[in-house]
Amino acid sequence: MCGIIGIASSKPVSINIINSLKKLEYRGYDSAGIATLKDQLINERKCSGRVDELEKILLKSPSDGNIGIGHVRWATHGIPNLINAHPHSSENVSVVHNGIIENSDELKKILEDKGSKFKSQTDTEVITLLITEALKNMEPLDAVFKTLKDLKGSFALGIIFKDFPDIIIGARRGSPLAVGYSSNENYLGSDSYALKSMTNKISYLDDGETCVLTKNSISFFDVKKNKINKKVHIVSDDENISDKGNYKNFMSKEIFEQPITAKKCVNEYIDSLKKDINILNFPIRPKELKKIVLVGCGTAYHSCLVAKYWFEELSSIEVEIDIASEFRYRKIKFDPKNLYIFVSQSGETADTAAALDICKKNKVKTCSVVNVIESTIARNSDWVLPIHAGPEIGVASTKAFLGQLIVLYILCLKISSVRGDINKSNYNKNIENLKKLPDAIKKTLTLETNIQLMAKEFLNARGSMFLGRGSSFPIALEGALKLKELSYLHAEGYPAGEMKHGPLALIEEGLPVIVIAPKDKYFEKTLSNMQEVIARGGKIFFITDNKKDSISENIRFGLRVPHLDNFLSSILLAVPLQMLAYHVALLKNCDIDKPRNLAKSVTVE
Numbered sequence: 001m002c003g004i005i006g007i008a009s010s011k012p013v014s015i016n017i018i019n020s021l022k023k024l025e026y027r028g029y030d031s032a033g034i035a036t037l038k039d040q041l042i043n044e045r046k047c048s049g050r051v052d053e054l055e056k057i058l059l060k061s062p063s064d065g066n067i068g069i070g071h072v073r074w075a076t077h078g079i080p081n082l083i084n085a086h087p088h089s090s091e092n093v094s095v096v097h098n099g100i101i102e103n104s105d106e107l108k109k110i111l112e113d114k115g116s117k118f119k120s121q122t123d124t125e126v127i128t129l130l131i132t133e134a135l136k137n138m139e140p141l142d143a144v145f146k147t148l149k150d151l152k153g154s155f156a157l158g159i160i161f162k163d164f165p166d167i168i169i170g171a172r173r174g175s176p177l178a179v180g181y182s183s184n185e186n187y188l189g190s191d192s193y194a195l196k197s198m199t200n201k202i203s204y205l206d207d208g209e210t211c212v213l214t215k216n217s218i219s220f221f222d223v224k225k226n227k228i229n230k231k232v233h234i235v236s237d238d239e240n241i242s243d244k245g246n247y248k249n250f251m252s253k254e255i256f257e258q259p260i261t262a263k264k265c266v267n268e269y270i271d272s273l274k275k276d277i278n279i280l281n282f283p284i285r286p287k288e289l290k291k292i293v294l295v296g297c298g299t300a301y302h303s304c305l306v307a308k309y310w311f312e313e314l315s316s317i318e319v320e321i322d323i324a325s326e327f328r329y330r331k332i333k334f335d336p337k338n339l340y341i342f343v344s345q346s347g348e349t350a351d352t353a354a355a356l357d358i359c360k361k362n363k364v365k366t367c368s369v370v371n372v373i374e375s376t377i378a379r380n381s382d383w384v385l386p387i388h389a390g391p392e393i394g395v396a397s398t399k400a401f402l403g404q405l406i407v408l409y410i411l412c413l414k415i416s417s418v419r420g421d422i423n424k425s426n427y428n429k430n431i432e433n434l435k436k437l438p439d440a441i442k443k444t445l446t447l448e449t450n451i452q453l454m455a456k457e458f459l460n461a462r463g464s465m466f467l468g469r470g471s472s473f474p475i476a477l478e479g480a481l482k483l484k485e486l487s488y489l490h491a492e493g494y495p496a497g498e499m500k501h502g503p504l505a506l507i508e509e510g511l512p513v514i515v516i517a518p519k520d521k522y523f524e525k526t527l528s529n530m531q532e533v534i535a536r537g538g539k540i541f542f543i544t545d546n547k548k549d550s551i552s553e554n555i556r557f558g559l560r561v562p563h564l565d566n567f568l569s570s571i572l573l574a575v576p577l578q579m580l581a582y583h584v585a586l587l588k589n590c591d592i593d594k595p596r597n598l599a600k601s602v603t604v605e
């Protein structure tokens, strides 16, 4: 993961580097650092904490210079501490790195045998020392190219040179890298979001490419060091990106933005006049589609799981789902009649991007469901279905999950209708219900006061279980994921019918068990499974869209979300679970927007 930034300017750059690093903290927040060049000296400032800490250090001990690089770290090689914080500098070179150098041990040994001394436990330092060695008899660009040939793994790099004070070199292999253009100032960054306050003119490096920036010029090179031209994109302006407004943190803002997310997404895809879904340009005609393969990680994978139930219920099409880190290593029989759909909020998740690349190599049609339309996954896929959620800053995905579900549901409706799997009247009814979704989410959010009370019951718990059947099973998985990542309380999601095959042994007096039971074909079955838990002392938290009287006495806490239809209930039932995780974490004083050990964009394998 990690975020990198570089600025070449005609004025001091450290303040802008700090501001950009604050935007990149979603990529990692284990440590932060900056290196600037002035009077032929590399000046480093680093801290083992967050960018706010680094800013304080810079206030006390400013680091001037019109050229500089910065980094926020998500630790891979070496514990998160000051020594391992980037940039990693020698006397001549300073490097920031996002990614992993897989052969770093081997390279370290070679360098040590030649007399190099390492200060940190990072893989990055080998890059610094290899470039330093190469610079003894080469120009910077040649030294970087020579070093790149030795490196195995995936990375994005930003490099400055003591003796060449006007240039920053950037290189990409695997991990994303963007450059930004302005007058008398040019930029390098892990994404366009970090550069947005300075420019909206962006080019993206492709794999194997390298760039050289000065304040007045940017040159690009392909893997063979031939000069190349790159397309300049004008990136969109997103309103309120980094403004928490009156909310305590981004996550609560993003939870409460969900009615707007739903409205925006529904408006983008539903043509109210024609009463139709305006999804066009299918890369394979829906009637000719043999199978849909849905791939994602974490929360995005859960949205694929929910969609599988929808496709199976509504359409005649076969559906397969997989976790991207598994998919990329499976021996898959690719079929040109299948559509391979990649779901990702960031569009930068390394495993998902690699799974997409494998599909491209096998010449099958790909689609991405993404939030960031300028992202690698969006740019590399044949067909993009944006979720229109706007920037999601909180590490735990909330409104993007909602957006993914809505887009997948809309796609499912459209494909089912074109294939003639659902009749016009059901299609229209489903579209009408979708239009009611934003208001139903609004009503669901009014459950917050009850959820705050419910959250207190989790404070002394040793663990928890989330149970559901059908499409409520992935919602249970998502509820458990949200609770564990935010509150660090152990939580497991299970299909309710599977409990008696093992997990029932975990039930003990007072264990919180969240039962997700909408009034669908599984309702009675789920109630029976719930009784098995009650009989063993589990403390039940029951979430339904059924009538109030289905919340019985044996239940510790009951919540009821509005009922629209059996498909949209999955979306509505996810909302109280997000709020539950949020409030448990708040009571436990956890860092809501930046849970420990995590990062928003997972750009390592």
Ligand code: F6R
Pocket (backbone or CB within 6 Å): 297, 298, 299, 300, 301, 343, 344, 345, 346, 347, 348, 349, 352, 395, 396, 397, 398, 481, 482, 485, 600, 601, 602
């Ligand atoms: C959990 C969460 C993660 C992401 C996963 C994939 O709240 O956000 O599980 O869903 O890392 O990320 P994207 O969607 O960016 O590919």
